[in-house]
Amino acid sequence: MNHRSFVAAALFLVIAARLSTAEERGRDKHVVVVVWDGMRPDFVNDQNTPTLAALARSGVFFKNNHPAFPSSTNVNGAVLATGAEPAHNGIVANEEFRPEIDPRKPFDTSDFAALDAPDARISKKFIAVPTVAEIVQKAGYRTVIAGSKPVAQLADRSRNRQSDAAKKSVVVYRGKVLPANAAAAITAAIGPCPIRAGFPNDSEDAWTTRALTDVLWKEKIPKFSLLWLSEPDLSQHETAPGSPTSLAAIKSSDDNLARVLAALKAKNALTTTDVLVVSDHGFSTVDLVVDVAARLRAAGFDADREFSDKPHAGQILVVTIGGSVEFHVDNHDATVISRLIDFLQRSDFAGVILTRRAREGTFTLTQAQLDAPTAPDVLVACRWKEQPNEFGTAGQIASDIGKNVGQGSHSSLSPYDMNNTLIASGPDFRRGWTDEIPSGNIDVAPTILRVLRLKTARPMDGRVLQEAMRDTKARPAAATEELEAHCDLGDSIWHQTLRLTTVGKTTYLVQGNGGRLPKEPSAAPPKGRK
Numbered sequence: 001m002n003h004r005s006f007v008a009a010a011l012f013l014v015i016a017a018r019l020s021t022a023e024e025r026g027r028d029k030h031v032v033v034v035v036w037d038g039m040r041p042d043f044v045n046d047q048n049t050p051t052l053a054a055l056a057r058s059g060v061f062f063k064n065n066h067p068a069f070p071s072s073t074n075v076n077g078a079v080l081a082t083g084a085e086p087a088h089n090g091i092v093a094n095e096e097f098r099p100e101i102d103p104r105k106p107f108d109t110s111d112f113a114a115l116d117a118p119d120a121r122i123s124k125k126f127i128a129v130p131t132v133a134e135i136v137q138k139a140g141y142r143t144v145i146a147g148s149k150p151v152a153q154l155a156d157r158s159r160n161r162q163s164d165a166a167k168k169s170v171v172v173y174r175g176k177v178l179p180a181n182a183a184a185a186i187t188a189a190i191g192p193c194p195i196r197a198g199f200p201n202d203s204e205d206a207w208t209t210r211a212l213t214d215v216l217w218k219e220k221i222p223k224f225s226l227l228w229l230s231e232p233d234l235s236q237h238e239t240a241p242g243s244p245t246s247l248a249a250i251k252s253s254d255d256n257l258a259r260v261l262a263a264l265k266a267k268n269a270l271t272t273t274d275v276l277v278v279s280d281h282g283f284s285t286v287d288l289v290v291d292v293a294a295r296l297r298a299a300g301f302d303a304d305r306e307f308s309d310k311p312h313a314g315q316i317l318v319v320t321i322g323g324s325v326e327f328h329v330d331n332h333d334a335t336v337i338s339r340l341i342d343f344l345q346r347s348d349f350a351g352v353i354l355t356r357r358a359r360e361g362t363f364t365l366t367q368a369q370l371d372a373p374t375a376p377d378v379l380v381a382c383r384w385k386e387q388p389n390e391f392g393t394a395g396q397i398a399s400d401i402g403k404n405v406g407q408g409s410h411s412s413l414s415p416y417d418m419n420n421t422l423i424a425s426g427p428d429f430r431r432g433w434t435d436e437i438p439s440g441n442i443d444v445a446p447t448i449l450r451v452l453r454l455k456t457a458r459p460m461d462g463r464v465l466q467e468a469m470r471d472t473k474a475r476p477a478a479a480t481e482e483l484e485a486h487c488d489l490g491d492s493i494w495h496q497t498l499r500l501t502t503v504g505k506t507t508y509l510v511q512g513n514g515g516r517l518p519k520e521p522s523a524a525p526p527k528g529r530k
Contacts, residue, residue, distance in 0.1 A: 033226045036232065037073060040279070043232075062422040064437070066441070066508040068440070070412075072410060078154050081132060084461050087366070088372075130456065132224060147208060147228030152174075156169060185215055189218075190214060190215065199234060202249070212227050236249070237409065243391050260275070274425070276444060278422045288399070290347075299343055301336075304318070317330075318400075323397045323414070345516070350515075355379075356371070356377055356378075361496070365379065367483065381413040382400070384397045384412055384414035384513055395415075414511065441462075461506065478502065482497060
């Protein structure tokens with residue numbers, strides 16, 4: 001089926017959903033979450049995303065949706081799965097340093113060998129709270145997860161399945177399959193997962209979508225399904241947001257969404273299914289690349305990206321996460337941390353500095369909802385500015401090593417990283433409505449459980465998006481707070497800000513930035529410097 005056919009099919013499905021009445025008002029039976037990795041909401045329109053734009057018109061577009069910080073994939077994969085802040089679910093970065101897993105260097109929190117250790121010690125404790133898939137399975141329902149990135153397995157990471165529902169549930173992540181005996185049926189039906197080659201990564205995303213719709217949905221639509229697409233994230237990293245390659249990647253994800261909707265229609269499940277399309281984070285363009293570890297060494301620090309042996313007093317492990325940087329100081333040495341903060345406040349790349357304990361000119365990890373035992377001593381969100389890139393897409397950031405100037409990255413506190421896509425359509429959601437009340441990825445899990453009429457043993461940090469529900473009168477109020485921190489550097493003033501918005505008991509980080517100011521009373525704080 002070509003792209004134009006997909007668009008026509010999707011528009012037909014939306015019209016059919018609008019016309020349904022009595023059946024649509026019945027109890028919802030299915031939830032399908034489709035993640036477009038790295039999708040910025042400002043690219044949702046009839047030209048780039050005809051299927052998604054039509055879905056938004058049939059449902060709810062969440063205008064002010066926010067990822068958790070750091071605005072990166074694994075952090076928000078865990079948040080989407082659990083409805084818990086990073087401080088509570090335990091995943092605080094894409095790359096983390098945990099000596100019990102690797103005493104020398106950071107590891108990828110979405111995929112590492114210890115998850116498959118025979119004793120399953122790590123996999124049982126790696127995420128500290130239950131996921132939506134696990135809650136659904138506990139209630140006796142089968143779930144399926146399919147992703148072209150390893151992060152998909154965070155939604156259902158169990159290697160030792162006990163209940164009947166869990167044994168029937170399947171996870172596919174970048175061609176790997178759990179349980180392993182489910183792989184044969186997928187390969188027999190659609191062949192092996194293609195090897196990633198070039199951009200867009202449309203072949204791998206299409207295979208993953210078919211694994212879901214053609215195989216895992218063949219007999220019956222499960223109570224809960226999740227499809228995690230790698231695009232447009234991969235293409236935006238290699239090129240930039242708004243590039244021709246990235247726009248083609250966005251269209252490939254739109255084609256896969258059309259496949260999902262067509263499969264639901266073929267199964268007569270469209271009118272009993274809530275479909276949520278969400279991205280894990282936004283995206284920016286890199287305008288300054290800094291080798292932070294090298295700069296620290298040049299300034300006299302003992303800084304490395306990997307420990308050669310047991311770390312020694314004062315040594316700093318520098319962990320890059322793109323638009324943010326983690327610093328682990330051996331033995332939490334207070335003197336070294338103070339020197340490090342002074343260095344960062346005088347740098348040209350720091351935007352917001354976060355520390356374990358309150359220090360002059362910084363915010364605490366607790367204020368950013370990151371105060372987990374595995375969090376670093378210091379975390380820096382790199383500075384950002386509003387200027388457009390060569391393709392006319394606004395938002396540029398400084399970045400640690402990994403990408404070049406002109407390529408794309410994220411993980412900062414830029415509003416272009418901290419505003420992401422969320423669209424919901426189906427029998428439980430309002431039609432043709434834009435929700436301007438702040439929301440977040442942290443709200444997806446509790447909202448799913450509400451529409452599935454399931455409860456969890458512990459309250460989630462996110463809120464149910466009640467105002468977006470059908471026939472609701474809920475209009476929760478939002479309160480915005482602007483935090484400021486200053487430090488006199490002698491020849492200048494370090495100044496940083498952090499904007500937070502609270503709805504009910506849920507707080508969203510909106511943006512933050514900082515920089516050095518001259519010592520003139522008239523100097524204005526750098527918010528989104530142009």
